[in-house]
Every structure is written in C-alpha cells, then in structure tokens.
Amino acid sequence: DVSRRQRLTARYSFSRFRGLAKQEDPSVAPSSTPHHSGSLAYTYTFDPNFFLELSGGAIHGRTTSYSASARLERRMRGFRVAAGYQRQLSVFGGIRLGGGGLDAAPGFATGLLPSSLSEAVTLTFRGNIGNRVGIEGGGMGARTRSGDSSPELKSLAGHLRLDFKLTERLIAFSTVGIYRQNVTVLLNAPLERTRYLGGVEILLSKPRVREDSPRNTSEETGGNP
Known part of the structure; x- marks a missing residue:
C-alpha cells in the first residue's frame, strides 16, 4: 500500500505454448x-x-499490444453504481469469419493473437427500493478487432432483475436479458437473443455482509479499519 487511500499492484507473467498434437501444416x-x-x-x-x-x-511476443482498464464506483443510500472501460486480449480474435478454422497467424495455441483485442464499456447498478424491492441491472458495449482484414465484432448486452422479498429467506424475482452482435465468427450472420426468467429464490443462510454495505478497504489490504 502506498498510503491508506492508495494502493499500487504490479504483475508479470511469462507464457510459452506447445501443441499436444503434431500439425501437418506448419503454418497453423x-x-x-x-x-x-x-x-x-x-x-x-x-x-x-x-x-x-x-x-x-x-x-509482447512477435508483436506488442497494450491493455488498460478503468473503473469508478459510487455507493449512496443503499444504491451502488459503477462504470468502467477495459481493453484486453480477445479469445475469439484468432478465428477468421467463414474460414471454418483458426487463423494461420502466430498466436496463443493457434487461437489467440497478441493483436486480437477487445474493448468494452460497462455500466452496472444495484440497490433497494424500500424494504422489500431490490433492483439490479447492467449493460455492456464491446468491439473486437483481430488485427487483420476480418471485420470488427460489435456486441451489446444488458440485463435487469427485480426482486421482491416475501420473507427473510424467500424472494420472488424476474429477470430480462438481451444480447446483440453484428456478426458471429462461425456463421457469419448477426445474432440476437432475448431471455426472460422468473422464479423464487430460497436463502438457506443469511449473508455475512450486507450487499449495500460500504466498501471496506481494510479487508482487502489487511490494514486496520
């Protein structure tokens, strides 16, 4: 910890991959x-x-890419709101559209390229409306680039959940979720999905910490409150 309010963390990893099966074509x-x-x-x-x-x-491998992320979170009167941005490696960037196989360019186990990047913007919220009603929702917009001539993958996802507390251990809920993508890597066609779900949730034990409680930095850093 730099100070009580500031924390700095550094990470490093080294990776080397080897195929389990012998490839007839050395290009893949x-x-x-x-x-x-x-x-x-x-x-x-x-x-x-x-x-x-x-x-x-x-x-850094045969090429160099950078990753970045930012997250801002605010809690107020039982509500928690967070917004974020991230840029990281994409696990689907090494697949060519309509090709029926993996990209021949050098990559992680023929499926992940250092230049295959995904950027995403997120927004989430959660809180209580009165003593019995809870609400939770979130959305994400993302785009994925493979670093070659393949088109960008653009996707949009969102969900909303409403809870109604019947008793301390019995909660009725309903959720709705949507997902949209301009093209799929395997079918080369747009994808649209909408999901609805409702049910009853039974709590077998009470949570140790309330979900709307303030962030406790001492638990994460090991310091005194």
Missing part, C-alpha cells in the same frame, strides 16, 4: 515464441463509498 502450428505480460494497477479510495481503479500493461 502454435507459436513457440514466448510471450511476456506485465501490468500495473492503481486504486484510490476517496472515501469508503467512492473509489477509482486504473490499470495498464503490455503484452
């Missing part, structure tokens, strides 16, 4: 080039109900 064999990944994360707590997280790093 896994890259033997080692990959180095490093990142630095900074957290600043303005007060127990308001904090900011920033992180950035780099991944």
